[in-house]
Amino acid sequence: MLMTDQHPHNKHLMVALLGKPNAGKSTLANQLLGFDLSIVSSKPQTTRNHFQAVFVVDRTEIVLVDTPGAHSSNQEINIRMTGQAQFGAEGVDLNLLLVDLNNDPLQDVIDFKKAFDRELSKTWVLFTKQDRANKTEEEMDELFAKIKELIPSVERYIPISAKTGDNIHILTGALVDEAKPGPHFYPQGDVSNKNMRFFASEYIREQAFKILKDELPYELAVVVDDYQDPMTTKDGKEFDCKISATILVNRPSQRAIVVGSKGSVIKQIGTNARKKIEAMVGARTHLNLHVKVSPKWFKNNYVLDELGLPRTNKSNRVWRQK
Template sequence: MSNDEFRSGFVCFVGRPNTGKSTLTNALVGSKIAITSSRPQTTRHTIRGIVHRPHAQLILVDTPGLHRPRTLLGQRLNDLVKDTYSEVDLIGICIPADEKIGPGDRWIVRQVKQIAPRTAIVGIVTKIDKAGKEQVAAQLLAVSELLGPDADVVPVSATKGEQVEVLVDVLASKMEPGPAFYPDGELTDEPEETLMAELIREAALEGLGEELPHSLAVVIEEIVEREGRTEKQGPMLDVHAILYVERSSQKGIVIGKGGARLRDVGTRARGQIEKILGTKIFLDLHVKVAKEWQRDPKQLGRLGF
């Protein structure tokens, strides 16, 4: 098998919550398609990011973090992850450079090997910009011991762009020769509504208290093209979205004093969405309470889980 053949395949990044999986996805794709947050469990959907290089195409499947579930939502997210593991060509296990390997990391490695024993594994030591050289070296060794002698281990910093291309080459080298699955320039196969909802949720989670991440769901109700726009003005979309929380007290937190917080969420999300769609949008946000939706199968279905 010659090395200059075009290669393609599906890659899934796994790891404890907040180990930099979404940031890494965005860095490899070169555009923001996965939401990132300093708070664990922000990713809710498997977003496919597409990495185009002259010698390869990698389709990145960004899953929610595998965790011990406490609610029906948690169980459904875990099922989603397990289905993904067995369908991809390669699993990248993400472990940060600045945190010692713990029981959570070991549990995930055991789960991966159990669920997808035949899938190739690559160790990815993330956030190397947050650790000294000696700490990074020690972590590379520790991850190598954890995964076994057959697994490659690559250190990266997604935020600084260090070693990102090295990682692309290592991932591509594990793929079989094959055609590109997506046309050049396509970055994700997620529907626009899903991306919009995720970006609104990310903007709403910024700076909020610990209680909210799991309790917040966003549904895009309607997207309508604004009529009567002149050619000079260019097209504009009216996007109507609802942010669902579980309790009335949370509704107040999301809206903020005199609606200031919700306006801020709208401004931030609108900027991100316009960047992705390349068109002006008007964003209309409302907050509603859906009591205990994470535990209610009917409501979970309605909110897209």
């Protein structure tokens, strides 16, 4: 879009959402957006790829970069997920570092800093899950002072609850004030740099996270094999959205769990995911799901590339090519 196409009062701000796994980054992205674009679960390491989510308020385009939680690990997939957080934060105007006020917030910041392993440019701290924590203002001031010793580029803190919406208007107002005059990058109505094919795989994985217990979700990935947009031809013939996807698991026993008795589990995953996809594309959707055993897929370079997780400078030296 050309600058001349745009309103002279347009403003823009690009913001990375950073923090440890489970800090509430994706919940906050959805709360700011006003709908559930990013997948959320009670388990850590839900988000695996960085992606942009866009909203406009008062002629200000705010591009949020949701990122996977940064965490230290020798496992190749985790190294690449932390790499996604690092890539996601490159070139942004502002970082929002989400710190869960429950548990041990200072230790969480120490862990994040070690795993993220990059200088942070301009950063605000968001103390999250305020609805569950009962910290006084003095306690938060003290905590912030200690965080500033660790990360000198932090400028301020805002306590929020992404779940109840507490102080979200204060955050939105502060982001609008922070934005600089300039053109919007996204055409009106666009909400992300990722397409529906990406979100289809996310919504299938989200349901798998919700329905399956314990460790299984970490050893599961979703690849969309075929995605056909819904369309209406010139003579008025309507075609539904058609998606074919494969759920990858590590072991044959996991395949049996994902399929379930007489296919009951995979059917439930498919039905729930389809409803969310239909709401997003606004058309009837046919979702065809398969389960495939792909031993150690989370170490396989080819599969990780396919999942949008490229190697990083910390990647293990030995990896499998197709």
